[in-house]
Amino acid sequence: MTTLDSLNEGQKARILDVIGEDAIAMRLMEMGLTDGEEVEHLGCAPLGDPIEFFIRGYRLSLRATEARRVVVERIA
Amino acid sequence: MSVTDSPVTATLRKVAVIGNPNTGKSTLFNALTGMQSRTGNFPGVTVEKKIGRLHLDNRVVDLIDLPGTYSLSPRTPDEMVSVDVLLGRQKDVGEVDAIVCIVDASNLERNLYLVSQVLDLGLPAILVLNMWDVAQARQVSIDVEGLRQRLGMQVIVCEAHRRMGVHELRQAIIHSDTLVAPIRPMPFPEEFYAECGLLKKTLTALGSRKLPFYLIERLLIDVDGHVEIQLAAEHGEGLTSVLKDARARLRESGCRVPIVEAKARYRWAREILDGVASVPRTRVTTRSDRIDRVLTHRFIGLLFFAAVMFLVFQAIYTWSGPLMDVIESGQNIVADLVQASVPVGPLRSLLIDGAIAGVGGVLIFVPQIALLFFFIAILEDCGYMARAAFVMDRLMTKLGLSGKSFVPLMSSFACAIPGVMATRVIENRRDRMVTILVAPLMSCSARLPVYLLMTTAFVPPVMYAGGWVSLREIVLFVMYLVGIFVAIPVAWLLRKTFFKGETPPFVMELPSYKWPSIRIVMARVLDCSKAFVVRAGTLIFATTVLVWAAGYFPADHTAQHQLAAQIELSEIQIAQFYADGNQSAAKQATVELTELLEKQNQISGDLIEASFLGRTGHAIEPFVKPLGWDWKIGVGVIASFPAREVIIATLGTIYSLGGDVAEDDASLTDKLRAAKHPDGTPVFNVAVACSIMVFFALCAQCAATLMVIRRETNSWRWPIFTFAYMTTLAYVGALVTYQVGMLLLT
Numbered sequence: 001m002t003t004l005d006s007l008n009e010g011q012k013a014r015i016l017d018v019i020g021e022d023a024i025a026m027r028l029m030e031m032g033l034t035d036g037e038e039v040e041h042l043g044c045a046p047l048g049d050p051i052e053f054f055i056r057g058y059r060l061s062l063r064a065t066e067a068r069r070v071v072v073e074r075i076a
Numbered sequence: 077m078s079v080t081d082s083p084v085t086a087t088l089r090k091v092a093v094i095g096n097p098n099t100g101k102s103t104l105f106n107a108l109t110g111m112q113s114r115t116g117n118f119p120g121v122t123v124e125k126k127i128g129r130l131h132l133d134n135r136v137v138d139l140i141d142l143p144g145t146y147s148l149s150p151r152t153p154d155e156m157v158s159v160d161v162l163l164g165r166q167k168d169v170g171e172v173d174a175i176v177c178i179v180d181a182s183n184l185e186r187n188l189y190l191v192s193q194v195l196d197l198g199l200p201a202i203l204v205l206n207m208w209d210v211a212q213a214r215q216v217s218i219d220v221e222g223l224r225q226r227l228g229m230q231v232i233v234c235e236a237h238r239r240m241g242v243h244e245l246r247q248a249i250i251h252s253d254t255l256v257a258p259i260r261p262m263p264f265p266e267e268f269y270a271e272c273g274l275l276k277k278t279l280t281a282l283g284s285r286k287l288p289f290y291l292i293e294r295l296l297i298d299v300d301g302h303v304e305i306q307l308a309a310e311h312g313e314g315l316t317s318v319l320k321d322a323r324a325r326l327r328e329s330g331c332r333v334p335i336v337e338a339k340a341r342y343r344w345a346r347e348i349l350d351g352v353a354s355v356p357r358t359r360v361t362t363r364s365d366r367i368d369r370v371l372t373h374r375f376i377g378l379l380f381f382a383a384v385m386f387l388v389f390q391a392i393y394t395w396s397g398p399l400m401d402v403i404e405s406g407q408n409i410v411a412d413l414v415q416a417s418v419p420v421g422p423l424r425s426l427l428i429d430g431a432i433a434g435v436g437g438v439l440i441f442v443p444q445i446a447l448l449f450f451f452i453a454i455l456e457d458c459g460y461m462a463r464a465a466f467v468m469d470r471l472m473t474k475l476g477l478s479g480k481s482f483v484p485l486m487s488s489f490a491c492a493i494p495g496v497m498a499t500r501v502i503e504n505r506r507d508r509m510v511t512i513l514v515a516p517l518m519s520c521s522a523r524l525p526v527y528l529l530m531t532t533a534f535v536p537p538v539m540y541a542g543g544w545v546s547l548r549e550i551v552l553f554v555m556y557l558v559g560i561f562v563a564i565p566v567a568w569l570l571r572k573t574f575f576k577g578e579t580p581p582f583v584m585e586l587p588s589y590k591w592p593s594i595r596i597v598m599a600r601v602l603d604c605s606k607a608f609v610v611r612a613g614t615l616i617f618a619t620t621v622l623v624w625a626a627g628y629f630p631a632d633h634t635a636q637h638q639l640a641a642q643i644e645l646s647e648i649q650i651a652q653f654y655a656d657g658n659q660s661a662a663k664q665a666t667v668e669l670t671e672l673l674e675k676q677n678q679i680s681g682d683l684i685e686a687s688f689l690g691r692t693g694h695a696i697e698p699f700v701k702p703l704g705w706d707w708k709i710g711v712g713v714i715a716s717f718p719a720r721e722v723i724i725a726t727l728g729t730i731y732s733l734g735g736d737v738a739e740d741d742a743s744l745t746d747k748l749r750a751a752k753h754p755d756g757t758p759v760f761n762v763a764v765a766c767s768i769m770v771f772f773a774l775c776a777q778c779a780a781t782l783m784v785i786r787r788e789t790n791s792w793r794w795p796i797f798t799f800a801y802m803t804t805l806a807y808v809g810a811l812v813t814y815q816v817g818m819l820l821l822t
Contacts, residue, residue, distance in 0.1 A: 018335070021299065021334055021335060023581075024578065024581045026149070026334060026335075026338070027146075027581050027583050028581070029337075029338035030146050031186065032185070032189070032338075034338050034339050034342055035339075040359070043369075043372065045466050045467050045469065045470060046372065046373065046378045047378075047467070048470060049469065049470045049473075050466060050470075052372075052586060056183075056185045057182075057183055057185060057186070057216075057355045058182075058186055059585065059586045060585055060586075061466055061582070061586055062581075062582065062583060063469065063473070063581070063582045066583065
């Protein structure tokens with residue numbers, strides 16, 4: 001299972017699922033991380049975490065622990 | 077003429093403003109209301125209530141600014157406030173007539189999520205497409221007319237920071253009574269609405285008050301949300317099982333609550349935008365993105381961050397100095413004027429040591445507040461603030477906080493007051509509260525005089541490393557570390573007790589960089605300084621006057637007043653002798669004056685001992701004895717409740733040097749070194765000095781900070797809590813320091 005935090009810089013992926021139904025999962029979905037969407041890994045903060053992504057036309061930053069909740073498949 | 081006097085005036089209309097964070101909402105709000113807004117708090121929560129009044133064409137509208145949010149699904153009481161205001165359920169606001177929804181035109185899809193929830197409320201609404209220039213830079217093209225037709229609502233294009241579209245929006249708000257209710261999106265499948273209908277009937281059967289349709293939707297969607305919690309408290313288990321069954325039925329029919337909402341609303345957003353807005357298929361790299369590559373770079377990014385933070389810290393720590401000196405000399409000038417015109421007596425003392433000192437004690441913080449908010453406003457307005465949180469998050473999560481807590485905590489090393497005020501950038505209530513409660517532990521600049529006095533007087537000037545490091549410097553450095561190291565377990569404990577729950581997510585949008593607007597920055601500086609003076613100032617003033625009274629009464633001041641009058645007369649005489657060229661008489665008179673001054677200082681010391689303050693000092697002596705203190709230090713600590721640095725003036729008075737001593741005053745250090753207990757042993761030694769320093773490092777002897785905490789948390793509970801926990805820590809810390817110190821000394 002590939003999750004969003006395992007992407008490398010510049011890699012793109014398609015979202016398959018967001019794990020859980022708690023407040024964090026809901027917040028991730030509210031921000032537009034829903035299944036079928038395309039995400040791009042833009043880079044990390046200087047200390048390695050959080051990670052910046054490109055989704056639905058904007059730049060979203062997530063901690064690795066949160067990105068781990070998002071199941072994705074890599075796009076070539 | 078005020079519009080409210082006009083007979084033609086229609087009833088006051090209320091319009092609420094809502095939008096995602098980083099959409100330029102507050103800039104637009106200020107541009108619309110021209111800074112004429114009243115700020116306060118919604119009762120019972122930490123949410124700021126900001127209401128501005130709009131006058132135009134004999135019409136009046138109250139504009140209510142709601143906190144920036146990504147969604148209207150209330151999970152906490154704080155989030156419920158916005159929903160309650162919009163639904164007219166917030167009693168102190170009343171019915172809302174229309175909603176202005178501000179969106180970032182360059183990021184329409186995500187922003188439409190909130191819009192769909194706003195439209196579900198059923199109120200007339202205006203859509204503001206703000207940041208039009210950013211949208212164009214990102215090659216986003218929007219057919220405004222098409223969007224207007226699809227949404228069935230008025231759409232206005234804006235560039236708030238350039239004031240473009242502001243006039244048009246103002247007109248639209250003023251004439252919002254002509255707006256019609258928009259088309260409800262109804263994004264959910266039919267089964268969902270059927271269940272809502274059933275739930276509505278069940279609630280009526282349970283005897284519930286009539287709920288707006290939006291809240292029935294929320295009740296069904298938000299598992300363990302605020303609406304469910306509220307209603308479950310009213311109706312008990314019955315409702316919980318009804319909800320459970322309804323959600324189970326929905327799941328069976330393929331409508332998975334709660335995740336159905338995001339999918340349904342984003343599907344709706346995409347349908348609305350299809351053919352109306354076009355976003356480039358590949359990501360457009362703008363100048364902002366290129367800047368960002370450098371500023372979040374592994375090395376350059378950190379370096380730049382450190383440089384910016386150093387600049388901000390320097391500003392509040394050092395640059396505020398000259399401004400604070402101006403305020404201090406202003407205070408002295410006024411005090412001199414009073415001295416010259418008011419005869420010696422309680423009134424003069426009240427005016428100078430109570431009232432003027434009180435006003436000065438409030439104004440002295442304004443330079444630091446103004447400077448910090450000057451930088452914060454620039455950093456926020458240009459978009460770097462979000463990056464600062466991004467860069468520092470990893471470090472701050474180690475303390476259980478988020479990157480957004482860094483700037484408030486760093487600022488607290490200069491002064492906790494602007495630091496606590498700066499926590500407003502933290503949207504999450506738990507993170508914000510924990511940051512507020514540990515901010516006063518950071519060693520602020522007011523502690524430095526106490527550290528300096530104690531180290532110069534009692535720490536031997538030993539040098540290490542070939543004269544590069546002195547023991548005094550090490551002690552000073554350790555004192556700064558004490559606060560940090562105590563803050564870590566305190567923050568941890570707070571999160572395990574009062575502010576339980578999961579770590580809030582760091583889901584944050586990184587906005588595009590732009591040039592900050594001077595107008596916006598200055599407005600922010602004025603706003604914050606004013607808020608501090610008006611809303612915390614009165615309480616700080618009152619505390620200063622109270623402590624003055626405790627140090628003045630009930631002693632008999634006649635002898636002191638006679639002496640003071642004699643001194644003033646003598647000063648005039650000396651000036652006269654010099655003017656006449658009578659040097660010997662002047663010298664003779666100066667010798668007499670010195671004697672008089674010494675006598676006055678002696679009497680002042682005796683008077684403070686006889687005052688309420690002195691009596692309290694004696695009364696608490698048994699409690700402070702284990703810390704190695706005598707009653708005089710006790711008095712100094714109590715008297716320094718309005719501000720820590722006051723202890724130096726108080727010690728000066730008690731040790732009969734007068735109140736005008738500085739921390740580097742040789743006579744004060746000499747007096748302290750020479751101070752003896754009645755049995756002849758010296759009062760002070762290194763252990764006592766360290767015990768005092770540790771106490772001051774950890775205590776909450778700063779009325780201004782406590783009053784600002786009251787203001788920011790909207791409750792007396794938290795300043796009282798802060799005072800209690802910090803005083804306890806300070807006492808225990810000082811006790812351990814002294815006892816261990818004495819063991820090491822003997």
